[in-house]
Amino acid sequence: MKNERHFQQQVSEMRFVSVSLSPIIAIFLIFAIVPIVWGLVLMFYNYSPLDAHSPFIGFGNFKRMLHDDLFLKSFGNTFKFVLMAIPGNLVLTLALAIGINRVRSRFWRNTFRTLFFLPTIAPLSGSAVVWTVMLRQNDGLFNLILDRLGMPEVNWLSDPQMAMISIVMMTLWADIGYNIVIFMAGLDSIPQMFYEAAELDGAGRWQLFRHITMPLLSRTSVFVVIMTCISYFQMFPQFQIMTNGGPSNGTRVLALDIFDNAFSYMNMGYASSIAFVLLLIILAITLVQIRLGRSQWEY
């Protein structure tokens, strides 16, 4: 009797699992697994949806990459962008998070956090368009302000040197709210007694930061840096909308190079091999995270 009941139970469990999981796994297979495998296969072909034939070319796409100035430039620009934006993001968000956490009224703490977080919510494409208008040469807000201050105007988006800086500024504006929230949560989780004990020992503000906040916030910092790195390496809308890679390819990044190769020039095989390079970069960052995550201490 008990065994039979147990058996029935197992049958109904199995039925439940197979009936409800199959459609989910099916969609997962079609739109996650198949594309990954297909993408990895595609990079060995000279595939274009416009051509009837798509010859297998082995590592041909990768050889082509090494001589493709546009790819090399995009590769360099991507790192340039990340190396400029990450330190800026980290310093700004940590400083603001510490600052906001010091605000004594709970209401104002939440209000400040919300104000910095709002741009994170807005569609990135919309923010990019608004910034493009603000950065216009003759009638944009930035140059109007410089003009009133009696300073020469800057070619924010048309000067190859400035364009990258402009996009970094826009990205920082659009993105710091997220890390501020994470850092504030990290700061909240540091036990208050550590600070009280250190203050009793006569530690100053800088010493408190250096010897308590910094080490105890290192886990959060690693998380923030890694997640932000991964998302910055894939940034797309602002590059496409604000400059579309220009001027003279000064802001052409890998994500844009992949998009253009795939959907403007229809070189999908080649685009897949560039996407693979991006995958390798992201895997490398993830491995770093796993290594660092293991060696961090808990408190």
Place this chain on the structure above:
Amino acid sequence: MRKKQWDIPYIVLICVLSAASLIMFVPYLWMLLLSFKSNVEILRDSTSLLPKKPTLQGYHTVVSDAPFMRWFFNSLLTSAIVTAGTLFSSSLAGYIFAKFTFRGKKILFVVILATLMVPFQVVMIPTYLIISKLHLINNLSAIVVPYLVSSFGIYLCKQFVEGIPRDLIEACRIDGAREFRIYLSVIIPQITPAMSALGIFTFMSAWNNYLWPLIVLNEEQKMTVPLALVFFNSHHSVNYNVVMSAAVLIMIPVLIIFLIFQRQFIKGLTMTGIK
């Protein structure tokens, strides 16, 4: 915390934070100001900040010149379906991965987690090819179907379901509840914090998604809100008031939704670390 008096460093801190948050607000203000100017005024008095004769001309052009309401509806409908689908599939799969045993479960779950590391650029080309093989290009379901299942959602729900005691589920079974019934009336209520966080994030990222709709939707009637703004920017590139009015119409609803659900949003963010 100890109560302190208003000392000088504290006043400086408040001033710095206020100034910084004001700077954060400048792009929104600039957008609003331009949206209320007439085009003539923008071109003639480009140096004045405030609109001299506020006008709704820009907003009028946005609504009359393009199927704006249609785009808004497209975004709303697709984002709502994606959110509902993701919540359903994630919680159901999360429950199964957390509380049932079957062959291949471990491998399947590791595979699901592994896909999280793959950048969208790798899958977007093959997914485009699959969507076009299914004849879904320029069809709104192209931006729905691939997003109905979320690896992250499954992972998140599994974590939360694991915290539910097995005895609770067993007790329901002894009472004669069917498996799906247990999922609906026991599991779902227990994981609502995770579900609301996942729901808000899914909705926001579906609403704001730019790259994928850009790839699969070209027809004007089928576009979504993020594409609409870029449409105005390229069609009315001289009429800033039109572009900025469109920007206002697109950003305000999202910001209002955020202000309403703010608490769940921030809580969800710190709880899950979704970006």
